[in-house]
Amino acid sequence: MTDAMPPGSIDTEFADVNAIRLRAFLDFLHRDHPDADPVKNSELAALLPEHLDRKQWLPFDVEVPLLEKLCQQYSAWSILHRVGREVISDALLYILPHNPGMRTVSQVIAGIPAFVGYFLTLPVCRIAVVSGNQYALEIRYGQHGHANAVDIFFIRGLVTGVLEFINVETAGVILQELPLWPEQIPESEMALLPQIAWRRERTLLSIIVPETSVDNRPRGHEPISLTRHQENARELFVRQVLMRSARLFQDRRELVTAVEYLNMANDELERKIKESEKELDVARNIQRGFIPGLIPDWRGLRFDAFSRPLAGVSGDFYDYFTLEDGRLGILVADVCGHGVPAALISAIAKISFINHYNQRPSDVFSNVNLDILNFVKMEGYLTAFYMIIDRKYNIEYSIAGMPAPLLYRARTNEVVRLQGQGTLLGMFPNASDYFENQDTRLYPGDKLFIFTDGLSEAPNTREEQFGTAALKLAILETASMGPAESTEHLLKRQREFSLGQDLQDDLTVVTLQFNPRYEYFKNYCIKAKQQYSLKKYDEAEEQLRLAIRISPNHPDTLFALCKILVKTKRFEEAIELIQRLLVLRPYHADAYLLMSRCHLGLKRVQQAENDLRRALALRSNNPSALFQLIRVLTRLNKKEEAERHLKALSELRPGDEKVAALRAYMKDQFAT
Numbered sequence: 001m002t003d004a005m006p007p008g009s010i011d012t013e014f015a016d017v018n019a020i021r022l023r024a025f026l027d028f029l030h031r032d033h034p035d036a037d038p039v040k041n042s043e044l045a046a047l048l049p050e051h052l053d054r055k056q057w058l059p060f061d062v063e064v065p066l067l068e069k070l071c072q073q074y075s076a077w078s079i080l081h082r083v084g085r086e087v088i089s090d091a092l093l094y095i096l097p098h099n100p101g102m103r104t105v106s107q108v109i110a111g112i113p114a115f116v117g118y119f120l121t122l123p124v125c126r127i128a129v130v131s132g133n134q135y136a137l138e139i140r141y142g143q144h145g146h147a148n149a150v151d152i153f154f155i156r157g158l159v160t161g162v163l164e165f166i167n168v169e170t171a172g173v174i175l176q177e178l179p180l181w182p183e184q185i186p187e188s189e190m191a192l193l194p195q196i197a198w199r200r201e202r203t204l205l206s207i208i209v210p211e212t213s214v215d216n217r218p219r220g221h222e223p224i225s226l227t228r229h230q231e232n233a234r235e236l237f238v239r240q241v242l243m244r245s246a247r248l249f250q251d252r253r254e255l256v257t258a259v260e261y262l263n264m265a266n267d268e269l270e271r272k273i274k275e276s277e278k279e280l281d282v283a284r285n286i287q288r289g290f291i292p293g294l295i296p297d298w299r300g301l302r303f304d305a306f307s308r309p310l311a312g313v314s315g316d317f318y319d320y321f322t323l324e325d326g327r328l329g330i331l332v333a334d335v336c337g338h339g340v341p342a343a344l345i346s347a348i349a350k351i352s353f354i355n356h357y358n359q360r361p362s363d364v365f366s367n368v369n370l371d372i373l374n375f376v377k378m379e380g381y382l383t384a385f386y387m388i389i390d391r392k393y394n395i396e397y398s399i400a401g402m403p404a405p406l407l408y409r410a411r412t413n414e415v416v417r418l419q420g421q422g423t424l425l426g427m428f429p430n431a432s433d434y435f436e437n438q439d440t441r442l443y444p445g446d447k448l449f450i451f452t453d454g455l456s457e458a459p460n461t462r463e464e465q466f467g468t469a470a471l472k473l474a475i476l477e478t479a480s481m482g483p484a485e486s487t488e489h490l491l492k493r494q495r496e497f498s499l500g501q502d503l504q505d506d507l508t509v510v511t512l513q514f515n516p517r518y519e520y521f522k523n524y525c526i527k528a529k530q531q532y533s534l535k536k537y538d539e540a541e542e543q544l545r546l547a548i549r550i551s552p553n554h555p556d557t558l559f560a561l562c563k564i565l566v567k568t569k570r571f572e573e574a575i576e577l578i579q580r581l582l583v584l585r586p587y588h589a590d591a592y593l594l595m596s597r598c599h600l601g602l603k604r605v606q607q608a609e610n611d612l613r614r615a616l617a618l619r620s621n622n623p624s625a626l627f628q629l630i631r632v633l634t635r636l637n638k639k640e641e642a643e644r645h646l647k648a649l650s651e652l653r654p655g656d657e658k659v660a661a662l663r664a665y666m667k668d669q670f671a672t
Contacts, residue, residue, distance in 0.1 A: 020119060021083050021084070021087055021119055021154060022063055022067065024083045024087050025070065025076075025079055025083050026070075028079045028083060029074060029076055029079060031308075032076070032079065033074055033294075034293070035293045060122055060144070060145050064150050064151070068150055071186070072186075073576070073580060075188070075552050075553065077186045077189055078189075078484050078485050078488060080150060080153040080154045081153050081154075081157035081160070082488065084154045084155065084156065084157025084158035084160070085157045085158070085161030085164065086161070087119065087158070087161075088158045088161040088162055089164070091115065091118065092115075092161075092165045105168060108162060108166050109127065109135055109207065109209075112125070112137060112158075112159060113125035113127055115158060115162065116139075116155055116158065120154075122142075123139045123141055123151065123155075124139070124142055125137060125138065125140075126138055132211065133208060133209050133210065134207070134209075135206075135207040135209075137159065137204070139155065139203040139204075140201070140203075141179075147178070147179040147203060148180075149184055149186065152175070152180075152203060155203075155205070156173060156175065159173050163207070168209050168210070173206075173207055174207075175196055175203070176196060176197060176205065177200040177202060178199075178200060178203055179200055179201060179202060180198065181198060181199060182198055186549070187549035188484065291307065291317050291318065291319070292318075292319060293583050294583055295318075295320050295330075295510070295553075296554065297515075297551040297552070298389075299328075299391065299393075300444075300514055300521065301328075301389070301442075301514055301515070302482065302513050304483035304486070304487045305318055305487075305511075306487050306491065306509045306510075307507070307509075308507045309506050310454075310504070310505055310506050310507075315335030315337055315342025315343060315345065315346050315382070316333070316334050316452050316454070316507070317332075317333055317346045317350060318330075318331060318332045318450075318508060318510050319331045319350065319353065321354075323388065326391060327388050327389060328388070328389045329357050329358075329386065330386070330387050330389070331353055331384065331385070331386045332450045332508060332510050333349060333353075333383065333385075334382060334383045334402060334452040334454075335380060335381075335382040336381050336382060341380065342506070345379075345382065348375050348376060349368065349371075349382055349384075349425070349426075352367070352368045352372065353368055353386075355367075355371075357386075360388075360396065361397055361398035361435075361437055364386055365398055365400045365422065365425060365432070366431070366435055368384075369426060369432065373426055376426055380426060381424045381425060381426040382400075382424070382425050382426060383400055383425070383452075383453075384399075384400040384401075385397065385399050385400070385402050393441055393443070394439065395440050395441060395442065396437055397418065397420070397437070397439070398435050398437055399421055399438075400422040400423065400424065400435060401422055401424045401425070402452065402453070403451060403452070403456045405417075405448055405449055406418070406449045406472060406475055407440065407446065407448050408448075408479070409446055410443065410444065410447075410479070411445070413476070413479060414476075415476060417468065418438065418440065419438050421434075422434050422436065423435075442514045444518065445514060445516040447478070447483065447486060448511070448513075449471075449475060449486075449510075450509070450510040451471075451507075451508065452507060452508045453505065454503070454507030455508075455509055456471060458494050458497065458498050458501070458505075459498065459504065460498050460501060461499050466493075466498070470497060474494075475490070477489060478490070482513065483511040483512060484511075486511050486513070487509050487511045515550065515551060518550075520550060521551050524543045525543070527539075527543045528540045528541075528543035528544045528560065529560075531543060532560070532564070537564050537567060537568055541561065541564045544561045545561070548561065553584055555584050555588070558577060558580065559590070559591065559594075561577060562574050562578050562594055566597055566598060566601075569601060571598040571599075571601045571602050574594070575595060578591050578598070587618050588618075589615045589616075589619040589622060589625070590615070592611045592614040592618070592625075593611070593612065593622070593624060593625050596612045597628075600628075600632070605632060606636075608628075609632045609636065612625050612628055612629040616629065621652060623649060626649045627658070627659075630645050630646050630649065630666070631662070631665070634666050639670050642666060643666070646659075646666065
């Protein structure tokens with residue numbers, strides 16, 4: 001392949017992108033992060049179209065920055081890869097059956113530039129055969145647009161989706177050249193780019209397919225089978241036709257009578273559906289309130305959690321606990337059954353675990369078992385896994401009837417099953433006899449996969465279960481992946497095994513990894529602290545951003561960066577980062593105090609008052625919050641309340657000169 005390529009010649013008015021991928025991205029984002037609401041972010045809301053339609057076209061300079069901000073806000077870069085695979089699968093289902101020029105693997109691969117052009121009009125692509133089983137996809141931008149991480153990850157997923165669709169899933173898609181700097185690629189994705197050439201004039205992907213197919217014919221010339229993709233669409237079409245035929249298969253008189261009864265039944269059904277949906281929405285919102293959206297990074301451990309209910313609300317739940325001595329507890333539980341009854345039992349179990357989490361794991365299970373027996377009265381039971389990690393990464397855990405977690409050892413590249421079994425919680429009064437404490441330890445690079453039986457027992461069309469052996473193989477394939485991508489890879493393998501079978505149970509996976517770059521993270525934090533103490537805020541910010549790239553969900557590091565943003569009066573950026581911090585630490589009193597300073601800097605006095613009230617609700621004897629709230633109340637002319645808080649502040653800080661100055665300020669303000 002030569003380096004020559006004609007410059008882009010797309011007219012500016014057509015330099016737009018189809019909103020298909022943005023709509024798909026938002027769907028995936030809501031599925032992975034149910035609490036994510038980009039509309040609540042003023043900067044994102046200003047960019048989002050009011051009514052986003054799949055056929056809508058957006059300007060390039062709107063869509064790419066919007067996706068970048070969404071990925072940064074929710075640490076969701078891996079979703080772009082999934083979006084590329086999803087949208088191309090839907091497109092190919094309708095393109096290939098009607099295109100006689102695409103009947104073999106090589107013909108479809110040759111059409112990849114056309115597929116890219118359907119979703120993105122700006123890049124100019126072409127593909128060439130490097131050898132018999134190796135292809136190269138070259139991407140350049142002309143006079144419009146520019147290379148960016150959003151398009152690159154999307155196109156990589158799109159190419160992967162093409163190969164999966166035509167049953168060449170063992171092919172390799174490798175990024176070889178990029179017209180970007182390493183700093184422009186998120187840290188979470190760097191592991192996928194081990195030998196890439198940076199700052200080139202083009203993007204170059206290498207596509208390597210097996211030399212032979214299943215029946216030993218040369219790869220590239222065998223016909224493509226669309227049977228498995230067409231069956232789902234054909235089944236849906238046939239079902240719709242049969243339903244319509246049944247409705248019409250009656251004479252006119254019978255049809256009129258049937259329609260009258262149908263309308264009456266439909267009205268009653270709609271009423272009941274609305275009532276049920278309202279009740280389900282309440283249950284769903286309650287459950288979202290006690291399941292954390294994200295698990296914060298902790299001492300080099302990074303987490304990813306995925307939970308998918310079978311019926312609106314789930315019997316599965318997970319949680320984390322910070323123990324008094326600085327250790328961390330991780331819980332995953334699975335209530336028998338699904339829907340609202342299971343969700344109700346999960347809420348009771350959640351409260352019980354909160355009351356007992358600071359004990360040894362087996363003792364926690366013994367006490368929770370008694371609580372469930374007392375409150376649920378043998379009407380339900382659950383399985384669970386609970387572990388406690390200390391500062392040296394020693395783990396003490398116990399299993400209560402749940403599938404044993406699988407541990408990937410990075411040093412030996414093997415997957416081991418944790419020991420233990422236990423028994424159900426809430427079923428047997430003497431269950432404590434069966435709960436045992438086990439122990440293990442994590443080392444840099446190790447990953448632990450905790451999952452409910454919705455994953456391991458997922459069936460295929462022959463009623464075979466996915467099973468532990470297949471899970472181990474899938475985990476071995478995640479050796480170079482981070483926690484989020486590892487979780488997604490397991491779910492992908494499970495979907496492939498199930499061949500489109502509907503879920504039969506709630507499904508939850510919690511993945512944690514001992515970050516192999518944790519020492520770099522600590523060094524960046526130490527340097528940032530030193531620079532901050534010297535009031536070198538630019539240098540401190542640079543070190544903190546490097547640390548956050550390694551550990552993006554570390555609350556203390558995010559808070560330190562927020563403080564610098566406030567000191568340098570970048571209030572909007574600080575508010576956005578504080579909102580991200582509050583997802584990780586919903587009860588962070590100092591974060592609300594910092595938020596109030598941002599709103600005051602932006603002259604949003606009423607919002608600042610609300611922030612300060614939240615800060616004091618979380619920590620009542622907070623002199624800084626009291627001091628700031630008194631000033632805000634004085635500005636709002638709320639004299640009685642301001643004086644009441646001043647009295648409380650005077651008791652906390654008797655004889656303080658700042659309190660005396662505040663009293664004088666109040667007197668002057670209310671006098672005028």
